[in-house]
Amino acid sequence: MSTTTTAARPSAPPSASPVPRFVRDVATVFTREITPSVREPLGPLFTLGQPLLLLFFFGPLLGTVGAGGDQGSWQWFVPGVLVMLALFGPMMAGYTLLMELLGGAMERMLVSPLNRTAMLIGRALKEFALLLAQSVLIVLLAVPLGFELYPLGLLAGLLLLAVFGVGLGSLSFLLAMKAAPSGELFYGVTQLAVFPLMLLSGVLLPMDFGPGWLQAVALVNPVAHIADAMRTLFAGSFTDPSIAWGALSAAVVAALGLIFGTRAMRRGVGV
Amino acid sequence: MIHARGLSRTFTQKRGRPPVEAVRGLDLDMEAGTLLAFLGPNGAGKSTTLRMLTTLLPPTYGTATVAGCDIAADPDGVRRRIGYVSQKNSASDSHRVRDEMVAQGKAYGMTRARARERADELLDRLELRELADRTPTTLSGGQRRRVDIALGLVHAPELLFLDEPSTGLDPHSRAEIWEFILRLREENGMTLFLTTHYLEEADDMAERVVIVDRGRTIADGTPDRLKADLASDRIELALRDEADAARAAEVADRFAPSSAPSSSPPSPSMASALPVPVANADTAMPEVLTAMEEAGVKVTAARGVRPTLDDVFLALTGRSLTEEEPAE
Numbered sequence: 001m002s003t004t005t006t007a008a009r010p011s012a013p014p015s016a017s018p019v020p021r022f023v024r025d026v027a028t029v030f031t032r033e034i035t036p037s038v039r040e041p042l043g044p045l046f047t048l049g050q051p052l053l054l055l056f057f058f059g060p061l062l063g064t065v066g067a068g069g070d071q072g073s074w075q076w077f078v079p080g081v082l083v084m085l086a087l088f089g090p091m092m093a094g095y096t097l098l099m100e101l102l103g104g105a106m107e108r109m110l111v112s113p114l115n116r117t118a119m120l121i122g123r124a125l126k127e128f129a130l131l132l133a134q135s136v137l138i139v140l141l142a143v144p145l146g147f148e149l150y151p152l153g154l155l156a157g158l159l160l161l162a163v164f165g166v167g168l169g170s171l172s173f174l175l176a177m178k179a180a181p182s183g184e185l186f187y188g189v190t191q192l193a194v195f196p197l198m199l200l201s202g203v204l205l206p207m208d209f210g211p212g213w214l215q216a217v218a219l220v221n222p223v224a225h226i227a228d229a230m231r232t233l234f235a236g237s238f239t240d241p242s243i244a245w246g247a248l249s250a251a252v253v254a255a256l257g258l259i260f261g262t263r264a265m266r267r268g269v270g271v
Numbered sequence: 272m273i274h275a276r277g278l279s280r281t282f283t284q285k286r287g288r289p290p291v292e293a294v295r296g297l298d299l300d301m302e303a304g305t306l307l308a309f310l311g312p313n314g315a316g317k318s319t320t321l322r323m324l325t326t327l328l329p330p331t332y333g334t335a336t337v338a339g340c341d342i343a344a345d346p347d348g349v350r351r352r353i354g355y356v357s358q359k360n361s362a363s364d365s366h367r368v369r370d371e372m373v374a375q376g377k378a379y380g381m382t383r384a385r386a387r388e389r390a391d392e393l394l395d396r397l398e399l400r401e402l403a404d405r406t407p408t409t410l411s412g413g414q415r416r417r418v419d420i421a422l423g424l425v426h427a428p429e430l431l432f433l434d435e436p437s438t439g440l441d442p443h444s445r446a447e448i449w450e451f452i453l454r455l456r457e458e459n460g461m462t463l464f465l466t467t468h469y470l471e472e473a474d475d476m477a478e479r480v481v482i483v484d485r486g487r488t489i490a491d492g493t494p495d496r497l498k499a500d501l502a503s504d505r506i507e508l509a510l511r512d513e514a515d516a517a518r519a520a521e522v523a524d525r526f527a528p529s530s531a532p533s534s535s536p537p538s539p540s541m542a543s544a545l546p547v548p549v550a551n552a553d554t555a556m557p558e559v560l561t562a563m564e565e566a567g568v569k570v571t572a573a574r575g576v577r578p579t580l581d582d583v584f585l586a587l588t589g590r591s592l593t594e595e596e597p598a599e
Contacts, residue, residue, distance in 0.1 A: 025378075032374035036365045096365065104359030105371075108422060111325050111355040112378040113347050 025115040029122025030129075033096075037130060047089050048134055051081045055142060058204070074147040079157065079230035080203035081142075082135050083223060086161050087198055089134070090127045090169035091190055094176030097123065101180040116266040120173060124258070127169035128162045135161060150236030157233035164226050164250040170257030177264045197223050222249035272430050272462045273301040273324065277333035279486075280319050293319040295486035296333065301479075303429070306456065306463045308477035310470065310580065312592055316486040317466045318358075318434065324464075325355045325432055338430050351379065354428035358435045361419040362407045368418050369394065369403040372425060379426035386425075393421045397451060413444030420451065433465040437472065445469075449476065470580040470592060482584060482592075489587050494580060501586045502578035504552035506559050507544040511569040516545065519568045523547040526559060544572075552576065 037044050055078070062073035100106040109119065135158050143149065172190070179186035198204075200214070201223035207215050218224040229246020232238075278297040283290045294316040301307055311317050322328040324337050326346040334341065340348030362371045369390055376386025394400045397417045407415050416436065423431055436452065437445040453476070456463055467473055473480055474494045482490040482497075490497055510519060526549045549555035552575025563570050584592040 021380075024380075028374060028377040031377075032366070032370070035367075035370050035374075039367065039370075096363075099365075100363050103363065104357040104361045104419070105363040107327065107357050107359065108355070108361040108375075109378060110327055111350060111353070112375070113350040113380070114378045 022115050022118055025118035026122045026125065028114065029119055030125045033123050033126035034129060037126075044130055044134065048085070048137065050088065051085045051138060052141070054084070054204075055081050055138065055145075059145065062205075072146065072148075074142060074145055075235055076206070076231060078139065078142045078147050079234045080201075080227055082138060082157075082161055083201060083227045083230060084198060084203050085134055085138065086131055086165045086168070086226075087194060087223065089131055090165045091172050091194055093123070093127050093169040094172030094174075094179075094186060094190075097173050098176040098179060098183050098186050101176065102183065117262045120170060120258070120261045120265045123173060124166045124170050124261070128166050131162050131165040132158060150234065153233040153236045153238070156238070157230045160226065160229060160233070160246060160250050163254050164222075167250065167252075167254030167257035170261035171253070174257065174261045174264050197221060200224060201227050203227055222253055225249040272303045272305070273299055273335065273337050273464070275299040275324070275333065275335035278320065278323060278330050278335055279332040280316075280323060280328065281331045292486055294323070294330075297483070297486070297488055299335075299481065299488070301462070301464065303462050304460060305479055306477050307465070307479045307481060308473035309464065309466045309481050309483065310468075310473055310584075310592065311483040312584075312590070315483045317483060319486075320483070321432060321434055321464075321466065325353060326350055351426070352429050354423035354426065354431040356419050356423040356431070356433045356436060358438065360407060360415055361422045362415070364406060364408045367404050367406055368399060368410075371418075372422060375422050375425045381426075389425055393424055396455075397421045411444075412440050413447060416440060416444070416448055417451065420448070420455075424455065427459065428461070430462045430464065433463065435466055435468065437467065437469060445472075468592075474580055480580060482580075482587070484584075484588055490583060497580065497583045498578045502582035503548045503550065504555075504578065505576050506547045506549055506552055506556060507574055507576055508547060508559075508563065508570050509544050509572040511571045515568040518566055519545050519563060522562050522566045522568065523559075525562070526555060546576075 059074065059077045059081075062077050097106070110116075139147070139149070139154065175189055176183075176186050179189075200207075200218045200221045202208075202218060203223075207218050207224065210218075225242070225245040226249050227246075228242040229244075229249075232240040232242050232246075276298055278294055278299070279292070280294045281290045281292050293314075297316070297320060309317055309320070319328065323330045323342065324335060326342055326349050329343065334343065336342070337349045338352035340346075340352065342349055362368060366374075372390035372393065373383070373386045376389050377383065381389065390403075391400075394403050397420065399414070399417055399421060402410060402414060402418075407418060410418065420433075420436070423433075433452070437448050440448065449472070452463070455461065465477075477494060480490070480492065480494050480497060481488055490501065492500070508519065510516060523545065526547055547555075547559055549559065556573065556575055560570060560573060581592050584590070
C-alpha cells in the first residue's frame with residue numbers, strides 16, 4: 001500500500017545505530033527534560049531557596065538545643081535539609097508533565113515512536129540529576145559552617161537520596177497522569193502530602209524530642225527512615241541498621257513509582 | 272493510505288450512566304496523495320476517530336490500517352509514518368522552539384546532527400528562523416501554529432493529520448497557514464487528513480469531504496459532487512407583500528429540481544426571503560422572475576445562491592453543521 005509515494009522519502013528508517021533503541025529514547029527524553037534547566041539555571045536555583053534559608057537561618061539554632069548530640073548539629077541537620085530538597089523537588093516534578101498533558105506537547109510525543117517506558121524513565125532520571133547537582137551545592141555551602149565531609153558516606157547518602165527522588169518523582173508523574181485533564185487531584189494530593197511527610201520525618205527537629213505516639217507515626221514514614229540513614233552515612237558510619245531501613249524505604253518508593261508510573265504511561269494518557 | 276472497517280469506540284461512564292458510543296462502525300478508505308476534510312458537528316466523533324487513527328486511543332471494535340500498518344498490531348509502524356498536529360499547542364511552553372524540534376527529530380530516531388539540520392531546514396521553510404530561540408509563550412497564535420506544523424513535519428511523514436489547523440486564528444494567519452500547508456503538500460506529495468469547522472475551507476481546499484454525524488459517516492465525496500447530489504442552487508426572493516407568499520410558493524414549486532431537498536433556509540441577511548430551489552441559479556433567474564410577475568407577485572430583490580457544505584449537512588440531517596459549534 002502507498003508504495004508509490006514512499007520510495008523517494010527519507011521517512012524515519014528503523015534504527016541502524018548500535019545503541020539499543022530504548023537507551024536512545026531514554027537519552028532523548030532526558031536531554032529534552034534537562035535542557036530548560038541548563039538554559040535557565042535560575043529555575044532549579046530557586047528550588048534551593050527554602051533549603052538554603054533553613055540551612056543558614058534555622059541550622060545555627062539547633063546547636064543550642066543539642067540536636068545531633070556529640071556529632072554536632074551540622075552533621076545532623078545537613079542530611080535533613082537534603083531530604084527536604086528531595087521532597088519538594090521531585091514531588092512537584094509532575095507539574096511540568098501535567099502542563100504538557102493539558103497542552104498538546106505530551107500528545108505529540110505519544111504519537112511519536114518514542115518508547116513509553118523511556119518517557120517516564122527519562123523524566124525520572126532528570127529528577128535524579130537535578131537532585132544530585134542541588135545536593136552537592138548544599139553540601140559545599142555547609143562545609144564552611146562546620147559540616148564535616150566523609151566522602152564515601154556522602155556518596156552513598158546522595159545515591160540513596162537520588163533513588164528516593166526517582167521514586168517520588170515517578171509517583172508525582174503518575175499523579176499528574178491520573179489528575180489530567182483537570183489537574184485538581186495533583187494539586188490537592190501534593191499539598192496534602194508534603195507537610196505531614198516532612199514534619200513526621202524529623203528533618204527539622206529530632207523525633208526523639210517528641211512523645212511516643214508521634215515517634216510511632218513517624219515509623220511508617222519512609223522519609224523518616226531515609227533521613228535517619230542519611231545521617232548515619234553522612235557521619236561516616238556504614239554499620240547501623242538504620243541504613244538498611246533507609247535503603248529499603250528508598251527502594252520501595254522507587255519500585256512503586258517506576259512500576260505504576262511506567263504502567264500508566266504505557267496505557268496511554270486519556271486527555 | 273487509510274483503510275478502516277467498522278471502527279468503533281465506546282466510552283464507559285462513571286456512576287452507572289449509559290456508555291457513550293462516540294464512533295459507531297466507521298468505514299473509510301483513503302488514497303495516497305489526497306487532501307481529505309473530515310467534517311461534522313461537535314460530538315460527532317471526529318476527534319475520537321482521529322485519536323484512534325493516530326494510535327492515541329485503541330478502538331473498542333473494528334480495525335484500521337494507516338500508512339500500511341495495523342493500528343492495533345503495529346502502532347509503532349503507524350507512528351513512524353504519520354505526523355499529527357493536534358488542536359492544542361504541540362510545543363511545550365518551557366522549551367525553546369528549536370530545542371523542541373531537535374528533540375522531536377531524535378524521537379523519530381535521527382542522530383543529533385541530522386535532527387539539528389532538519390530543524391533548521393523546517394524553521395527556514397516555515398519562516399520561523401528568528402523565533403528559534405524563543406519559547407512558545409512569547410509567540411503569536413499564528414506563529415505557534417506554524418511551530419506545531421513544523422513539529423508534525425520533522426520526520427517527513429507520508430500522511431499528516433491536522434486537527435482544526437486554522438481554528439482560533441485571525442483571517443490573515445489562517446490564509447498564511449493554508450499557504451504553508453498547500454505548499455508543503457505540493458513539495459512533498461503528502462497525504463493530508465484534516466478536520467476543520469470552517470466549511471468554506473473544506474470546500475475550497477479538499478478533494479474529498481467526509482461528513483460524520485453521531486459516530487457514523489453520512490456523506491462522502493468531492494465537495495462539488497456532494498453539493499450537486501444533496502443540495503441545489505436556489506434563488507432567494509424578497510416579496511413586497513407578505514400576502515403573496517402562498518402564491519409565490521406555488522410558482523416556486525414548478526421550478527424545483529427533482530433532487531432538491533424539501534427545505535432550504537434563507538440566508539441570514541434575507542431572513543424573510545422566499546427560497547426557490549432551482550437546478551441552476553443563473554439560468555433560472557429570468558424565468559423565475561417572469562413567472563412571478565405573471566402570477567402577480569411583486570418581487571423587490573432577488574439573488575442566486577450556490578449551495579454550501581452546510582446545505583449538504585442540513586439536507587442530510589435537518590440540522591446546521593455550524594449551529595452546535597460553540598462560539599470561540
